[in-house]
Amino acid sequence: MYRFCKAVIAAFGPEYLREPTAQDTARLLAMGASRGFPGMLGNIDCMHWEWKNYPSAWQGRYKGHVRVCPVILEAVASQDLWIRQSFFGKAGSHNDINVLLCSPVFARLAKGNSPPVNVTINGHNYDKGYYLGDGIYPQWTNIVRTIPNPVREKRKRFSQEQENARKDVEHAFGVLQY
Structure with a gap:
């Protein structure tokens, strides 16, 4: 996993694994506003992947409550499938809440740092x-x-539109799994 992450950083780091520029932020805001969500910077969610080929000597160490060894990816994605922020939790030792507490995305938000x-x-x-x-x-x-x-009808409509917009991050996860 460590070598995989280092390879991803080496290959995609300079262009994709960076803080968004002012132009990036303007594009994301325009995309959100066009969908009825002014001020939206993207969708955030976590995804669980099963680590199928982990060393058998580590079985007890990394298996979670679901009896498999999960790796959790937290990501912020936009409609155009740009995953602009991501964080991998340690295999087997995290659930969604623990990943959020360790996430650099949340650390920046907790400090009030946002574009x-x-x-x-x-x-x-x-x-x-x-x-x-x-x-x-x-x-x-x-x-x-x-x-x-x-x-109320107004809240139902808002929730429906929000769930439609939130499918962007699910779509990005689907592309990663393919």
């Missing part, structure tokens, strides 16, 4: 962008979670 954004939503001005996430993510101003059990 500068100037957007007005429902009459309120915001200077930071946000990510669409599911219910496992904390309630932070820069993570918009799905509304659980929406009742």
Whole structure:
């Protein structure tokens, strides 16, 4: 796994494994606004991969509660399948919450570091962008979670549109698995 990660960094690091530039941020914001989400910087989620060929001597060390050895990838992806931030949790030792707590993406957000954004939503001005996430993510101003059990029509419509937009990160994970 270590050699694989080093190879990915060597091959793709300079162009893809970097902080987004001002042009990148403007493109992401325009993409989000065109879909009805002004200020959106992308979608965040975690994916579990089964590490099938890990050394048999490590069986007890890395197997999780699901009896396989998972590797967890946390990623921020956009509609054009650009995975602009990613983090791999250690094999077998992490669940989604632990990965989030170790993630550089969350470390930057916790410190208040986010690409500068100037957007007005429902009459309120915001200077930071946000990510669409599911219910496992904390309630932070820069993570918009799905509304659980929406009742009113307006909330149902918003939840439906949000889930449609969140499929971007799932699509990116699907491409990686293919």
